[in-house]
Every structure is written in C-alpha cells, then in structure tokens.
Amino acid sequence: MIGRMIEQARKHPALIPQFAFLIIGMGGAFLYLVRLAKGPHVSWNHKGNPEPWNQVSPTYQYKFVAIETDYKNLKKEGPDF
CATH class of the missing domain: 1.10.1220 (Arc Repressor Mutant)
Known part of the structure; x- marks a missing residue:
C-alpha cells in the first residue's frame, strides 16, 4: 500500500x-x-483495580477542554468507597 x-x-x-x-x-x-x-474511566486491570474512577481526585481534569469548570476549586461530593 x-x-x-x-x-x-x-x-x-x-x-x-x-x-x-x-x-x-x-x-x-x-x-x-x-x-x-x-483515562480514569477505563479499566484494563479488572482484578487489581476494578473501579479506577473511584480513586480519581475531585480536582482531576478529565475533560479535554473545560471552558467553564475550574477543577482546582472543586470539592468532593460523596463518600469514599
């Protein structure tokens, strides 16, 4: 080719x-x-880390472009699992 x-x-x-x-x-x-x-929402190791999205800090910018959201000032909105 x-x-x-x-x-x-x-x-x-x-x-x-x-x-x-x-x-x-x-x-x-x-x-x-x-x-x-x-990305944090993809799990390649299902036995060692089945839910990697639970270990992501609330200030982690997961979007490619964040226009209005300032991820540095976010606080966690839920319990730790």
Whole structure:
C-alpha cells in the first residue's frame, strides 16, 4: 500500500499534500484513541483495580477542554468507597 502511494505520488505530485494530510489525520486519530484508553474511566486491570474512577481526585481534569469548570476549586461530593 505504501509502495502504491509512493508510485502515485511520483506520477501525480499534486497528490503529495493529500497523502500528507491523510497520514497526519490518521496519526492524530490514533494518538487521541491512546489518550482515551488511558483515562480514569477505563479499566484494563479488572482484578487489581476494578473501579479506577473511584480513586480519581475531585480536582482531576478529565475533560479535554473545560471552558467553564475550574477543577482546582472543586470539592468532593460523596463518600469514599
């Protein structure tokens, strides 16, 4: 597949930016999936830590972009389990 892309780019140089944006987009999507897989709501170790979201501090910013919420001033709203 990569060889075919290089062959097409040599024949049609105008396709080079399209291939570059395609590769950058695929790389960004992969990195975003890796970031989501490491979040506090994902449990990869069901025997050692079945509920990792209970150990997250209330000041942990779990959203990618928090426009109105200031996570530094939040207080915990529930009991410890």
